[in-house]
Amino acid sequence: MTLEDLGWNQAFAKEFAQYAKKGWVPARLIRDNKITYGALMVDEEGDFLEREVVMGGKVYHDAACDADLPAVGDWVALDLGGGDLDTIIRARMSRQTCFSRKVPGKSSEEQVMAANVNVVVVVTDAGPDFNPRRMERYFMLIKRSCAKAVVLVNKCDLFPAEQNEAAAEAIRALSSDVDVHITSAAEAQGLEVIKSYLKTGISITLVGSSGVGKSTLVNQLMGEEWQWTSEVNEVTGKGRHTTTARELIPLDDGGILIDNPGIREVQMWTNEETLRESFADIEEMAGQCKYHDCKHGNDAGCAIRAAVESGALPTDRYESYLKLDEEIAKLQKRQKKRQMNVERRNKRDHKVKARNLADRIEYEKDQRPNRSK
Ligand SMILES: Nc1nc2c(ncn2[C@@H]2O[C@H](COP(=O)(O)OP(=O)(O)OP(=O)(O)O)[C@@H](O)[C@H]2O)c(=O)[nH]1
Numbered sequence: 001m002t003l004e005d006l007g008w009n010q011a012f013a014k015e016f017a018q019y020a021k022k023g024w025v026p027a028r029l030i031r032d033n034k035i036t037y038g039a040l041m042v043d044e045e046g047d048f049l050e051r052e053v054v055m056g057g058k059v060y061h062d063a064a065c066d067a068d069l070p071a072v073g074d075w076v077a078l079d080l081g082g083g084d085l086d087t088i089i090r091a092r093m094s095r096q097t098c099f100s101r102k103v104p105g106k107s108s109e110e111q112v113m114a115a116n117v118n119v120v121v122v123v124t125d126a127g128p129d130f131n132p133r134r135m136e137r138y139f140m141l142i143k144r145s146c147a148k149a150v151v152l153v154n155k156c157d158l159f160p161a162e163q164n165e166a167a168a169e170a171i172r173a174l175s176s177d178v179d180v181h182i183t184s185a186a187e188a189q190g191l192e193v194i195k196s197y198l199k200t201g202i203s204i205t206l207v208g209s210s211g212v213g214k215s216t217l218v219n220q221l222m223g224e225e226w227q228w229t230s231e232v233n234e235v236t237g238k239g240r241h242t243t244t245a246r247e248l249i250p251l252d253d254g255g256i257l258i259d260n261p262g263i264r265e266v267q268m269w270t271n272e273e274t275l276r277e278s279f280a281d282i283e284e285m286a287g288q289c290k291y292h293d294c295k296h297g298n299d300a301g302c303a304i305r306a307a308v309e310s311g312a313l314p315t316d317r318y319e320s321y322l323k324l325d326e327e328i329a330k331l332q333k334r335q336k337k338r339q340m341n342v343e344r345r346n347k348r349d350h351k352v353k354a355r356n357l358a359d360r361i362e363y364e365k366d367q368r369p370n371r372s373k
């Protein structure tokens with residue numbers, strides 16, 4: 001294994017020269033534990049080495065906002081210390097891409113989901129999930145990140161060929177920068193497409209609605225024995241074992257897969273924004289209401305109700321608009337429930353995996369010294 005297998009390239013190497021002089025080593029952040037981070041490096045033998053690391057004071061103080069703090073996918077300069085000392089992040093390298101989201105309402109606040117992602121794969125289908133408006137939301141996020149956008153019109157086995165083609169064409173019409181493919185994860189057709197992007201050092205992530213086939217694709221990519229969200233790692237530095245979820249995983253056949261809670265939430269935001277956007281014209285009308293805090297019910301001088309009365313605004317749209325906040329709250333509730341399920345599943349997997357780890361350690365003991373990776 002080399003650093004290039006983890007996504008390292010010439011631009012990073014050039015920037016890193018100043019840190020190498022100080023004896024620091026490059027590593028990529030693969031997990032965010034809130035207080036500590038998981039970092040992956042390559043040791044002298046060419047094996048991946050994982051460490052739990054902490055952020056240095058200077059990195060913290062130099063950050064102008066949260067978005068400047070190290071995030072999963074970032075390359076950092078590590079001070080390995082020595083003996084019992086903590087391993088410290090001394091610097092964060094410039095990001096070549098940044099998949100992030102502006103927090104609505106707080107115009108200056110930005111939330112980083114993952115740094116240095118090269119390809120974002122949006123998974124949808126030609127049936128119930130198909131929604132060009134929502135797709136545009138995804139494209140906006142991806143474009144800002146500077147990553148390449150790829151769309152999979154998945155589950156093609158469920159719909160007529162013409163329907164799949166029409167959906168793919170409609171998506172292509174939205175943006176010329178996007179590759180659109182028709183796939184069936186069920187028949188392993190999506191797997192081939194994703195593999196064509198997974199070159200050495202390329203980091204990809206998958207987004208899309210619940211149930212469109214993301215996990216199916218990822219599980220095929222990782223092989224049966226792998227888990228997408230939870231895996232046991234040996235924390236080598238301190239001679240103890242922990243059970244944690246990796247958010248960035250180098251694949252055996254090349255390429256790097258990134259998945260974390262932030263990326264999973266993208267789906268909810270895009271839904272929420274799409275929903276809000278579909279009422280943009282009514283929002284604009286609200287500006288004409290007499291009172292700033294108009295609830296558009298029985299309030300005097302309500303421009304929206306006036307539009308309904310004049311027939312300019314259909315009653316059913318008006319009623320849906322009044323329920324918008326309720327709809328969004330429902331969406332968030334569903335998301336939360338799903339998140340809890342995922343967490344519960346992870347906990348269970350951890351237990352299973354921990355048992356496997358003990359077996360694995362025994363096995364690896366037997367295999368030494370010709371153990372590789
Ligand atoms: N027919 C058909 N079914 C598929 C295909 N891809 C996935 N499925 C099925 O769709 C269901 C949902 O797939 P998942 O991979 O769990 O979807 P997901 O996007 O990971 O969903 P979340 O984990 O909720 O985000 C599963 O029952 C899959 O077997 C496909 O190409 N064709």
Ligand SMILES: [Zn+2]
Nearest residue numbers: 289294296302
């Ligand atoms: Zn009003």
